[in-house]
Amino acid sequence: MMKYQLRRSSGTPAYQQIIEQTEQALRLGILKPGDKLPTAREVVESAVVNGNTVLRAYQELQRRGLVESRTGLGTFVVGTLGSADRVDGSGLRQELEQWMTRAREHGLEREDVMALVVSVGDACFAERAPEGRAR
Structure with a gap:
């Protein structure tokens, strides 16, 4: 639950x-x-x-x-969002966990990491948004 x-x-x-x-x-x-x-x-x-x-x-x-x-x-x-569950076998989650661990070891706080992820994500996804989806 x-x-x-x-x-x-x-x-x-x-x-x-x-x-x-x-x-x-x-x-x-x-x-x-x-x-x-x-x-x-x-x-x-x-x-x-x-x-x-x-x-x-x-x-x-x-x-x-x-x-x-x-x-x-x-x-x-009754609804669903996204498709992050499809990456289980790709190793992406494990890579992200390793990166997050390194960021924490370098003294970044949770909020710092989240701000960085959002910033990089916005930049990456703004470059090439799929057709029919808002950037």
Whole structure:
């Protein structure tokens, strides 16, 4: 079951962190259509967050067509994102883990590494976005 790790010091609102973590799990294939998200009460208890925050995130995920709320049953994944789960046999994940370990050994903090990854990713993918996809 999905477990949210909210970082209060990140500057990102808690509801946005829930959305981002859910989308990441969808991109990585951790969550698949048919999977049930934790109830708002479970998230409130485990992440120590306001219930309205969880409901706001789930409503936004539903608006995006990624989840569906079923009365009396819970919230279920109905959509998917990306294809990062297809790289399992390519060695890309292992290379990235090694690179991240080296970055950490060089004294970079998580936020530094993430900023660098986003910056390089933006530059690489802006050069040649696939047809029909926004850059």
